[in-house]
Amino acid sequence: MSPKFAVEVRVMPRRALLDPQGQAVEHALDALGFKGVGGVRVGKALTLELERPDSGQAEDDARSMCERLLANPVTEDFTLSVRPVE
C-alpha cells in the first residue's frame, strides 16, 4: 500500500477580479465594529488524503486536481501544501 499524504489546497479569486463575497464580509465586519480592516477576499480551502508512492507524485496529482476540477483557471489561483501522514 502506498503511503498517505495530507494535501491542503487554497483557492482564491484572482487579485485583478472583484470579489463580491469579500466585500460583503468587509462591510459586515465594519458593521460589527471592526475598523482598520481592508482587502478581504474569500476563497475555498480543501483538505484531502492521497495515497501515492512519494511526495513528488502526490504534489503532481494534487496540482492536476486543482487544474482540472478544484480551481477555475480563468478566475482563481491556487496554492498547495503536501506533507506525509504518520
Add this chain to the structure above:
Amino acid sequence: MSPKFAVEVRVMPRRALLDPQGQAVEHALDALGFKGVGGVRVGKALTLELERPDSGQAEDDARSMCERLLANPVTEDFTLSVRPVE
C-alpha cells in the same frame, strides 16, 4: 498610522460532521480518474489586512472576527495566521 498585518483564516467543517460538498468533490475526482483519494473536506479560506498597533492585537481581533462572523461555532473550526506586511 498603525502597522498592517496580513491575516489568513481557514474555516473547516468539524470532523464529526458530514461534509456533503467534500463528498461531492471526492466523487468528482474519482470520476476524473484520480484514485487513492480520501477524506476530502471543503471549507472557506479568507485573507484580509488589519491595521493594529501590534501582532497580539491583530491576532486577538482576527480571532474575535472568526468567533462573531466568519465561522459558525456549532459546525465549523477555524485556524488563523497573522504576519506583518512590509
